[in-house]
Amino acid sequence: HLFRRAQFRLAAHELHQLPADHGAEIAFAGRSNAGKSTALNRICDQTGLARTSKTPGRTQQLVVFTLDETRRLIDLPGYGYAKVPNALRDHWRETIDGYMRGRRSLRGIVLIMDSRHPLKDFDRLMLTYCRDIGLRCHVLATKSDKLSRGEAARTLLATRREMASLCPGATVQLFSSLAKTGIDEARAVLMSWFED
């Protein structure tokens, strides 16, 4: 599959460092520690592709992975640590805002949430951004292996219901990098965005 061909291209601190705005890209967003790096690695079937690192400096970078000549995945910086200073947060907002609004090749956002703590402030912010900009959004409610079947089903329904008002049209699925569930479903959504 296409995602197995993912290769690290560059890490950008500023938007002008990104590759030319041609072709198609899909960006991954999520609070720190939600499980974004692990999900990216699973989808691309490559352990160690997206590095799981907790340093605030690194969280400020947009990491670009190429799939082929025209298609890319972007690992957006997350936040969620109390210790991140306000100035960094402002820079984050500006960068992400600029990227999401200005990037013509951006096809949609994959938002990673810990299924045990869905729809935190960060997630609501991303969903309303997507709604305002008219960007597609697909949520991976990950670490679903930590929930019982019943809990997972209830979380999925409750999250879907709440998302319908935050960002109509956005979709959500259960995902587990550990149990390797939901991976094909996620790949299918990404492929449909690329092919569109």
Ligand code: GDP
């Ligand atoms: P990121 O900061 O969003 O990139 O989060 P990471 O991918 O580094 O994951 C944060 C922590 O959650 C790590 O300790 C992972 O091993 C763990 N984790 C990630 N995905 C899963 C999952 O599907 N199930 C479980 N049980 N743990 C996970």
